Amino acid sequence: xxxxxILMLLISIVILxxxxxxxxxxxxxxxxxxxxxTNTTVAAAKSEPLVDNNTTNLPTATNxxxxxxxxxxxxxxxxxxxxxxxxxxxxxxxxxxxxxxRPIEGVEVSFNTSSINEALxxxxxxxxxxxxxNRGIFKIDGVRGIGMVFQLSHPDYYPYxxxxxxxxYRDYPQKGALPNTEENALAFHMHSKRHPVSLVHRxxxxxxxxxxxxxxxxxxxxxxxxxxxxxVVEATGTPPPRYNQQxxxxxxxxxxxxxxxxEYTNQFDFVAPQSGYQSSVEFSFPKETVGWTDTVSKNxxxxxxxxxxxxxxxxxxxxxxxxxxxxxYNPDGSQNLERAK
Amino acid sequence: MNRPGxxxxxxxxLPILPNHPEQANYAQGKITCPRDLENFFRLWIRGAPPxxxxxxxxxxxxxxxxxxxxxxxxxxxxxxAGGTGYxxxxxxAAEQARxxxxxxxxxxxxxxxxxxxxxxxxxTDFFDYHYPYDSRFLxxxxxxxxxxxxxxxxxxxxxxxxxxxxxxxxxxxxxYEQAHTENIDKSxxxxxxxxxxKDEILPANPTEDRQVILYVHGLNNSQFDYYSTSEAMFxxxxxxxxxxxxxxxxxxxxxxxxxxxxxxxxxxxxxxQGEYISWHSGAALKACxxxxxxxxxxxxxNLAAHSLGNVAANEAIREGAQVDxxxxxxxxxxxxxxxxxNSALNYSYLTxxxxxxxxxxxxLGGYNNCATNQCRRVNFYNDDxxxxxxxxxxxxxxxxxxYKPDRFTYPTGxxxxxxxxxxxxxxxxxxxxxxxxxxxxxxxxxxxxxxxRSRTKGIGAAGLKHAPFALTGGVISTNVSLQDINLGFVGGxxxxxxxxxxxxxxxxxxxxxxxxxxxxxxxxxxxxxxxxP
Numbered sequence: 090x091x092x093x094x095i096l097m098l099l100i101s102i103v104i105l106x107x108x109x110x111x112x113x114x115x116x117x118x119x120x121x122x123x124x125x126x127t128n129t130t131v132a133a134a135k136s137e138p139l140v141d142n143n144t145t146n147l148p149t150a151t152n153x154x155x156x157x158x159x160x161x162x163x164x165x166x167x168x169x170x171x172x173x174x175x176x177x178x179x180x181x182x183x184x185x186x187x188x189x190x191r192p193i194e195g196v197e198v199s200f201n202t203s204s205i206n207e208a209l210x211x212x213x214x215x216x217x218x219x220x221x222x223n224r225g226i227f228k229i230d231g232v233r234g235i236g237m238v239f240q241l242s243h244p245d246y247y248p249y250x251x252x253x254x255x256x257x258y259r260d261y262p263q264k265g266a267l268p269n270t271e272e273n274a275l276a277f278h279m280h281s282k283r284h285p286v287s288l289v290h291r292x293x294x295x296x297x298x299x300x301x302x303x304x305x306x307x308x309x310x311x312x313x314x315x316x317x318x319x320x321v322v323e324a325t326g327t328p329p330p331r332y333n334q335q336x337x338x339x340x341x342x343x344x345x346x347x348x349x350x351x352e353y354t355n356q357f358d359f360v361a362p363q364s365g366y367q368s369s370v371e372f373s374f375p376k377e378t379v380g381w382t383d384t385v386s387k388n389x390x391x392x393x394x395x396x397x398x399x400x401x402x403x404x405x406x407x408x409x410x411x412x413x414x415x416x417x418y419n420p421d422g423s424q425n426l427e428r429a430k
Numbered sequence: 431m432n433r434p435g436x437x438x439x440x441x442x443x444l445p446i447l448p449n450h451p452e453q454a455n456y457a458q459g460k461i462t463c464p465r466d467l468e469n470f471f472r473l474w475i476r477g478a479p480p481x482x483x484x485x486x487x488x489x490x491x492x493x494x495x496x497x498x499x500x501x502x503x504x505x506x507x508x509x510x511a512g513g514t515g516y517x518x519x520x521x522x523a524a525e526q527a528r529x530x531x532x533x534x535x536x537x538x539x540x541x542x543x544x545x546x547x548x549x550x551x552x553x554t555d556f557f558d559y560h561y562p563y564d565s566r567f568l569x570x571x572x573x574x575x576x577x578x579x580x581x582x583x584x585x586x587x588x589x590x591x592x593x594x595x596x597x598x599x600x601x602x603x604x605x606y607e608q609a610h611t612e613n614i615d616k617s618x619x620x621x622x623x624x625x626x627x628k629d630e631i632l633p634a635n636p637t638e639d640r641q642v643i644l645y646v647h648g649l650n651n652s653q654f655d656y657y658s659t660s661e662a663m664f665x666x667x668x669x670x671x672x673x674x675x676x677x678x679x680x681x682x683x684x685x686x687x688x689x690x691x692x693x694x695x696x697x698x699x700x701x702x703q704g705e706y707i708s709w710h711s712g713a714a715l716k717a718c719x720x721x722x723x724x725x726x727x728x729x730x731x732n733l734a735a736h737s738l739g740n741v742a743a744n745e746a747i748r749e750g751a752q753v754d755x756x757x758x759x760x761x762x763x764x765x766x767x768x769x770x771x772n773s774a775l776n777y778s779y780l781t782x783x784x785x786x787x788x789x790x791x792x793x794l795g796g797y798n799n800c801a802t803n804q805c806r807r808v809n810f811y812n813d814d815x816x817x818x819x820x821x822x823x824x825x826x827x828x829x830x831x832x833y834k835p836d837r838f839t840y841p842t843g844x845x846x847x848x849x850x851x852x853x854x855x856x857x858x859x860x861x862x863x864x865x866x867x868x869x870x871x872x873x874x875x876x877x878x879x880x881x882x883r884s885r886t887k888g889i890g891a892a893g894l895k896h897a898p899f900a901l902t903g904g905v906i907s908t909n910v911s912l913q914d915i916n917l918g919f920v921g922g923x924x925x926x927x928x929x930x931x932x933x934x935x936x937x938x939x940x941x942x943x944x945x946x947x948x949x950x951x952x953x954x955x956x957x958x959x960x961x962x963p
Contacts, residue, residue, distance in 0.1 A: 148859075148867040157863045160839040167832065171823055203820045203927050212822045214928055238814050238927045250915040253895050255814060255927075259779070263897045292948075294958035332754060332806040334905065356916065384908065403952060411956040 174235050174258070175205035175212075181229040181256055182274035185221050185241060187281055188357075192225025196243045196279065202234030203257075226274055235259065246279035247357065280357045285429035289420055294413035297324045303344070306412070308391075308398065311420050318393035319346050324410040328383075332407070336376035339383070339406040344369035350389040350400075359427035361390040361397035372404070383407070396422035456503055456572040461538040464523035465939035467516045467568075468665045470505070474512050475565040475581065478591075483554040486586040491542075491579065492549035493597075498575020500599045501545035505568045508537040512566035517669055518961055520922065520941045526568070543572055544579070571599040603657070606664050607632055607677035609721075611714030614682055614707060616693045618876040619869075624681075624710050626717035631725075632675065640729045641674030641957065642722055643667060646715065648737025648762065648933070649704040651683045659936040663734070666940055666947045671960035675726070679718050681711035681742055701829045702836050705762075706879035708738050712745025719751040730754045732955040737817060737890070737932065738762040744801040756807045757954035760815050760912075760932055762826050763797075764884030765892040766790075768807065769904025770799030775886040777898050780830055787850040788835055788883040795855055795877025797884050802905050808954045809902060810946070812912040813895035814927040818888040821929065826888045834883035848881045855881040910949055918945030918963035 185196045201216040215232040229237070236257030241248050248254075254277070261267050268275045289311050297304050301323055308318045326339030343350070349366025370389070374381055383406040391398040398418045405411035417428045455466050481487035493500060508526040509515050515522035529538040542550035580594040608630040613622050645663050647656050660678035667676065684704050687695040696703050722731060733756040735743035740761035747753055765775050770792075789796035813819070818826040835848035835855075843862040848855060848871070855877045859867035871877055886892065889902050893911055901909045910917065912925035912934075919925065923945050930937040935946055944963045951959040 148869050151858075151865045151868045153858070153860075153865040153868075155845065155860050155863045155865075157839055157843055157845050157860060160845060161841060164839050168823070171828065171832070175822055201927060203814075203816075205822050212929070236820070236927075240921065240924070242921065248915060248920070255895060257896055260896050290962055292959060292962045331752070331804075333804045334907075405956040407956065411958075413952055413956075413958055415962060 169209065172205055172209040175203065176207070176209070176233050177235060177258055179229060179232050179234055179237065179256075180269045181237075182268050182271050183227050183229075183277055184274040185225045185227070185277045185279060187246065187279060192221070192223070193243060193246060193279055194221055194223045194225065196221040196225070196227070196241050196246070198227045198229070198239055198241055200229055200232075200237045200239035202232050202237040204232070204234035226271060241277060241279060243279060245282050247282060249278045249280065250356070252277050283359060283427055284425055285427045286419065286421075286423075286425060288417040288426065288428040290415075290417050290428060292413070292415045294411070295322075296409040297322045297341070297412050298409045299324050299326045299328075299339075301325045306414070308393065308416065308418065310395075310418060317395045317418060318348060318391070318398070320344070320414070321346060322410075322412050324412075326406055326408075326410065328406060328408050330408075336374075336378070336381040337406075338375050339410075340371065340373040341385075341404055341406075341410060341412075342369055342371045343402065345391055345393070347394045348392040350391050353388050353390055356388075358390075359399070359425065361392070361399070361424040361426055363424070366390075366392045374406070390426070391416070393418075396420075397424050397426060399426040456570050459503065459540045459543070460529055461505070461527040463939070464520065464527050464941055466570075467523055467526060468662075468669065468940040469570050470516065470568040471570070472507065472512055472514070473504075473567040473569050473595075475567075478565065478583065481557050481583065483556075483558055487557075488551050488554070488584045489556070490549055490551040490582045490584070491544045492582065493544045493546060494578045494580060495546040496576040496578065496596075498577075498599075499546065499573045500575035500577035500597055501543055501571070501573030502569040502579070502597070502599070503540040503543050503572045504550060505540055505570075506535055506537050507566035507568050508534065510566060514669075514961065516568070517940055518944050518963070520939075523939070523941045541567075545573055546577070574599050574601055574604075602661050602664065603630065605632075605676075606630070606660065607675065607722075608660075608680070609677070609714075609718050610680035611682065611711045613714075614710045616682070616684070616707060617703060618706060618880065619871070619873050620710065620875075621873075622710070624712070624714035626714045626721065628721070634725075635675070639672075639674040640726075641672070641732060641955070642677060642726060642729050643672065643674065643732045643734060643955065644677045644679060644719065644722065646679050646681070646733070646735040646739035646743050647683065648735075648739045649683050649701070649708075650686045651680075652685055653680070656680045659736070659933070662936040666935075666943065667951070669940065669961055670947045670951050671958065672951060674957075675729070677718075677722065679715055681714070681739070682707055683738070698823075699829075699833065699838070701826070702833060702879045704738055705741055706875055708741035709745050709875035709879060711742040712749060715742050715746035716749045716751040719746060719753060723752055730955075732957075733757070734759060734950065734954070736760065736935065740890075747803045747805050748801060750803075753805045755955045756805050757950055758807060758809045758811075758889060759935060759950075760810065760812055760818065760890035762818060762888050762890060763801070764830075765886040765889040765902045766884060767797045767799065767801040768889060768906050769902045770797075770802075772900070772903055774900040775892065775898055775902065777886050779827065780883060781885050785831070785883065786835055787852060788881060789850050789855065789877060790882070790885060794850075794853070795871075795874055796882040797878065799904075800878070805905070807906050808908045808910060809889055809892075809906050810910045810912060810950070810954070811890050811893050812925045812931065813891060813893035814913070814925075815888075815891040815932055816927055816929045817932040818891035819896070820927040826891075830884045834881065836880040850881055908953055910953055912946065917949055923963060 185193045187193050197218055197220055199218045201214050204213050204215055206213050219227045221227045238255040266273045295306050303321045303323050306320045307316045310317045321344040323342045327337050349368045350370055351366050372385055385404040387402050389400045391400045398416045400416040403413040417426050516526040527538040529536050544550050576598045578594050579597050583591040609628045611624045612627050613625045615622050645660055647659055664676045684694055684696040690697055731754050733753045736759045740758050740763045790798045792798055792800040837847040839845045845860040847858045855871035857869040857871055892902050913919050923942055925931045925934050944961055948959040951957045
């Protein structure tokens with residue numbers, strides 16, 4: 090107790106010194122402004138109004154009067170109330186379900202609060218981990234803060250990117266009822282893993298001249314020297330010399346020699362289909378296109394002469410065209426493209 | 431070469447670095463933490479047959495200087511395949527940094543320093559006891575200069591084979607351009623125009639890619655922090671395959687102090703002053719970009735600005751700087767500056783009733799559409815960013831709410847107030863309730879920094895998680911969430927709500943920011959990255 094009292098006393102003294110220093114600095118600064126503008130001397134008392142009627146931009150006093158003590162009290166109260174928000178007790182319920190809406194037991198939920206210490210002087214982070222029960226429910230309790238971020242993990246499941254894994258009191262009531270009871274538990278989803286295996290994962294790319302001619306990019310296997318296939322890109326367009334947000338005509342065609350592509354949109358699709366591939370895909374963006382864009386990012390399964398790959402293509406329409414890829418390739422030739430991470 | 435102190439101070443918010451800032455990492459003879467590994471390169475011995483000690487074989491590394499005093503520290507690679515996992519994988523990095531011998535060798539302890547005076551012969555039982563790690567090494571620079579690293583294989587004193595590689599080791603500060611701004615008043619009003627001082631200019635290099643990445647730091651950056659963050663970014667871009675020119679710009683960002691004792695320091699409520707200085711730094715930054723353009727014709731100019739450095743960056747563009755690609759990294763500037771006609775961005779916390787008047791239109795000194803000059807902008811945002819939203823008193827947001835217009839009452843009886851009457855901005859001082867100063871605010875920078883309140887979130891935290899649930903459009907080409915699982919920001923690679931996360935690009939070890947630098951190059955600058963998460 091004694092220690093706390095001495096500490097508080099010391100803190101008060103330090104704050105007082107700082108306030109005095111700060112105050113004198115502001116006054117000094119004001120005097121400097123006055124001196125440089127009016128060529129007067131520094132004789133003015135600190136509380137004396139500095140008057141210069143010749144220039145509207147120079148300090149000029151008015152006859153306004155304020156209740157500064159009330160201002161101070163309001164300011165202190167506002168700061169305290171704001172700080173106290175960071176000490177709000179957190180009680181949070183969530184429920185974790187799989188892709189078929191069945192509860193998942195044993196999901197590890199790690200959390201990290203945004204909080205402040207009891208004396209309201211220093212930020213702090215209370216972190217911890219809880220697990221879902223056999224109903225898929227988890228509860229975070231006994232910590233304080235204005236909110237928290239958390240992450241879900243389970244060795245047999247993937248988190249959904251769309252799930253917003255955080256909580257903040259400031260988002261309510263816009264977000265609905267507070268999730269502080271089991272009935273109001275917020276639902277999260279995870280997707281079951283199938284058969285993750287070791288895959289070759291690579292990133293590559295090239296700059297493609299906008300000349301309409303074919304330009305090839307090799308896809309490579311476990312050994313970099315092993316070519317497993319090719320993507321051939323033909324690009325055209327009239328981008329301006331400098332970026333200006335104005336639409337322009339551009340297009341690109343991507344061909345897989347001796348193979349083909351098929352787009353997928355479900356991020357949990359890991360098995361390449363056997364059929365349905367087309368030898369090439371084409372993007373065409375005349376400048377009049379509704380929803381015109383100068384970037385494209387798409388996902389494909391790719392059939393190659395030696396097997397299958399799961400491919401992301403990113404295109405930036407500029408001069409030359411920026412063509413960037415990331416892909417997973419199964420060296421076994423299997424259609425399973427679920428990468429163990 | 432990792433210079434003294436070039437990374438030591440970065441982890442001031444993370445208790446993971448035992449090394450002292452003034453002490454060079456290379457002088458310690460060990461890998462002090464996984465982040466050090468971004469200073470390490472790979473060295474393989476290929477094609478050598480088994481060299482059993484019983485047959486009298488010796489293997490020696492020596493270094494013949496050509497200029498300066500080149501030196502390296504040699505380490506065993508913990509990856510028997512000699513891969514780059516030490517840069518991308520936290521487990522591999524931890525194993526490489528391990529300084530205890532069990533069960534494998536202590537990979538984190540240097541085998542030896544090799545320089546002009548000192549060669550290193552592998553112990554006679556080296557190949558017997560270190561299989562399969564006996565032909566894959568890492569090294570770090572330990573002395574500047576050019577030299578020939580020679581590997582000699584001998585048997586009973588007779589040289590059987592010799593091969594070599596040329597090394598050109600430099601202080602990292604010799605490898606990137608540096609400039610800073612001068613002629614700035616730290617507080618308003620001011621009519622000064624900031625000027626550029628070039629500290630380090632590199633000569634023309636026909637072998638480099640015709641790209642420049644210019645980095646601008648944020649608030650609360652000392653000179654040391656400027657070097658630390660610049661060099662962290664430079665190294666990480668290098669490992670991602672960037673082969674263009676790197677440059678770093680320093681502005682006089684004040685430092686947060688509980689008790690400021692100089693004009694270069696501000697209290698935790700002094701954010702507006704930092705913004706004011708950043709606005710003023712825009713002219714010098716424009717001069718810096720103009721200088722790069724004139725010295726490097728045909729180069730693509732890529733700008734990467736962090737936090738409050740984005741105010742200077744956008745002011746430079748506003749003043750006419752020609753930037754091709756611009757990455758905003760957790761930018762501490764209003765979202766409405768870029769997309770002012772989008773009412774979905776308006777934030778009731780900042781537009782609500784009871785808040786004092788404050789200009790919104792750019793012409794009156796507000797933020798609305800004040801940064802719409804043409805440039806390809808990519809916004810790297812974190813919904814839970816500490817400095818923009820999650821920190822105590824709501825940090826940037828709280829400052830907009832409580833101190834825009836700026837005002838404060840001191841227990842000594844001194845008060846100052848900024849105000850806005852619908853047309854003009856004013857500054858007033860009171861002492862013990864009596865008005866002592868009344869001034870019309872005429873400077874746009876002062877209006878923006880001290881009077882204008884953003885009606886939206888800071889763009890670096892304007893995502894879809896918290897109200898208002900909207901992404902910034904307008905002149906923003908692309909938004910990249912630093913929590914997007916699809917982009918690799920998953921688990922420990924995701925940016926969170928803590929203070930170090932705000933500067934995670936630099937504060938974190940390289941192994942946990944691979945997705946960021948991957949996306950910075952690919953989406954931000956449309957350059958091909960190499961290291962995947």
